[in-house]
Amino acid sequence: MPLSLLSLNFAIICELETAFVVSEAGKKFSITFKNDLLDIRLAADLYIDGVRTHNGFLKAGRQRQVLGIRKTVSSVLPFKFQELELVDPDVENAPVDDVVVPEMGTIEIRTFRCRTVRTAQYHNRGHRLHQGRVSKRSNKAGWHHVSTADEIPTSRYKYATDLLTYLDPRDAPYASVKVFYRPRELLVDQGVIAGHDVGAGNGNPGGSEVNDRKRAREGGSPGPSKRAKEEMSALSQQIQALQAELNSIMAEQSRLRKALEITT
Structure with missing residues (x-):
């Protein structure tokens, strides 16, 4: 794998194509990644909640x-996880950012x-994040999005x-790494x-209360709720x-490598 995601939320994550992490509302984090190749330069695009x-x-x-x-040039707004705001799409002029x-x-x-090619003058491109307001119909109740915390000083940026x-x-x-972040309760669902990874006092996030009572009468164990099943299906897809x-x-990379071997 030519790309490593070294840390997210100050914890070692993976050298794989996908991973899951627990998000906590209000918690700040940084993202560190590395080019593991010895002789190839890489351009990197970072996408958060679908926005570059x-x-x-x-x-x-x-x-x-x-x-x-x-x-x-000498300060940043740190990343942090924040609760997603659900908005009624039927309300006129409701500010909903459902694009991604x-x-x-x-x-x-x-x-x-x-x-x-060459080095040139840097211009701030006005990078942004998702606004964190989505429709109530989006089936994203309880989710988080990435927002920013208060401004902090940094070393002066080389423009x-x-x-x-x-x-x-x-x-x-050429290579990519994708992390799915969710609140702990959703990852359990x-x-x-x-489920035992969830701290005491969080209830049972593995299923709905009504279904759990029904299974208890039938002698069964609690299972995932309807919402959890829908989200699991969407995530699986x-x-x-x-x-x-x-x-x-990978198939295209293999084809290109073979073509290069033939031409050389």
Whole structure:
């Protein structure tokens, strides 16, 4: 795997294509990733909740840390998890940002092989995040989104950027890592983590209260709620689609490598 996601929320995550992490409302975090290749430079695009928030350049063997959204040359707004706000879409002029709801709850890094053309003056592109307001019909009750905390000082940013020539198509990344973040209760509902991992006093997030009472009478164990089943099904379809996309990319990479061997 040519790309490692070294840390998210200050914890080691993975060297795989997908992973799950627990989000906590109000908790700040940074994102660190690394180019594990020894001789290939990578351009990296960071997507949060489906919105491209950063793009950068990684030399071979180098890593990069993203603290948040840059405010000035010497300060940033740190990333933090925040509860998603549900809005009634029938209310006139309701400010709902539903454009990227299918990607809500995801952090993705897409990388592309590239060549540096030249260094140029950097211009702040006004990177943004999802506004965190979605329709009540989006089936996202209890979810989080990524927002920003209060401004903090950083070392002065170098206002220069590298102009790149991409060697991979923008719709076919060379390598990518995608993290699904959810509140702990939702991950339990979806069967991603065990229910006993939830702290005492959180109730039983594994199923609805009515269904649990019914199963208790029947001598059965609590199971997932209807909402949990729907979310598990949607998540499973997402993962299958990602796996199919990954298989296609790997096949294309293999074809390109064989073509290069023939030409050389």
